[in-house]
Amino acid sequence: MRPVYMIAGGITKFAKASPRKDFRYMVKEAFDQAMADVPGLTLDMIDGSVASYFSDHFTRQLMAGIMVHDYLGLTPKPSKRIESGGATGGMCIQSAWEAVASGRMDVCAAFGFETMSHVNTWKGNEFIALASDTNFDYPVGGFYTGYYAMMVKRHMYEFGTTEEQLAAVSVKNHANALHNPYAQFPAELTIEDVLKSEMIADPLKRLDICVMSDGAAAVILASEEMARKLTDKPVRISGVGTGTDAMRMADRPSREVILLPHENAADYKGLKYPGVHSFRGGRTAAKEAYKMAGITNPLEELDFVELHDAFTSSEIQTYEDLGLCKYGEGGKFVESGAAGLGGKVPVNPSGGLLACGHPVGATGLMQGVFALWQLQGTIGQHFNGDDTLQIKNAKRGLIHSHAGTGTYITVSVMERGF
């Protein structure tokens, strides 16, 4: 394998609906923004692409990936579609990474989109719930918020996590998004606002849950030689990891914690793992990515994290899977301010899914774009001159993409390559 760099990214403003641009045009807008950041790059220098979108139900157009590839002017070069639920975007970046790392391509475009506005919210929830076992789970009351609510109920039971701690995630991420012009739902909230918002599935309330969106994002990956030729601010993807778990939450086993290098078995005596309170796939993905990137203590060695906070509870559970704190301490971690903008390791400085929106196939790529700009130091340049969210001297960050109840999870480590 050879080193792989991210050299450019682009994104549309995520919105509840984008009827004036279809999925092809939305991706084109994101792709052209990426191309504009590397003026030396022309279409003929791109060797192929990887397409990311989750649901054929939302699109009601099969083979939408090739329609985008064609619209971008990339035919007859290689292209393929990646699908792995909520983790589709993260997996797409890793697939493009593999194309460059293997030497098959020197420059590969990765793009993603989702158009969720074509059906009403509750039909949309039904489409998403079809990503649960249709023999045993979906017919019982298929509803993803319900599944995550059961997971966090158990987290609260095992570790004493509180609804106020969940609310703190919502307050933090919505506030960060006030400075992100691409975010769908920036808001100045209080803990009280979140606690008083409408109950959806106990204990998750409306403001604990991301919204449905239309949107697109794209990144361009390149070999070292091409990266140096095309930009003076390349960002290296220094570690990739992927983990999985059983589709049915009911099938999660009770075993011992998978340990990261800085942890001891004694820390988790008597803890049944992962059960439904933790994401074993997230820990597995982190472990693989950390090993490749040479990270032994993530809290000390990461400058920021963009993670998959479709629910406030998943952000808390993911701090633990990533080893930013011990299992069980995620609630206290957010409460301490460690994940805040000025904290030890800012988590979701962009506003995350909660505030940016979650057009599924674009989401993991959105994280890649924001992480790229953080590491390039170009947040202000890309955010209309507002550099409030720029983490000073950010050298290494992590992006984390996650599919339904932890079935597919990707972790990629990115670092400044200049």
Add this chain to the structure above:
Amino acid sequence: MSAEQRTNSAGKVKLEEQEIGAVLYNVDPIIMKYHYEIDYMHSYAQDSPFFEGLSKGELWGSKCPVCGSTFGTPRGHCMNCGAKTEWMQLPLEAKIHTYTTCYFGSQEFLAETPFTLILVEWPNVDTFFLSRLLGVAPDEVKIGMPVRAKFRRLSQFKPTDVYFVPEES
């Protein structure tokens, strides 16, 4: 000439006007709205005996004859060693592993809200079972609460043929 084509009095070919299908939902940009519904054949395949069991008031999980893993939700092959599993009847008494009450849901279940979902656990069974809990106010549900399986009298051959109620103390 196709069936849709007609000749008017002036002898010119004209496509017949229709008022069926999609409706104009918005004009700028033009958005069309149409209905989309299908009949779908879904086979329970190797899981079929579980649904047959529900119709007889029985709950069935799986056991792996090779590694001994036990599953509260049946599966044809073992997730730990890959061997073909055997059917294993489960007790009707169980406990709540975790729960939530849904006040909203997918469109298909919206009319049934609020409903309470539970993961059911049995001692000595490695995995759980998703079901609904009836007969308890949402704020009285507790993890660890003893529950008992009940069955619909008229089986619909769906996983909701079984549901749980609090075990009478």
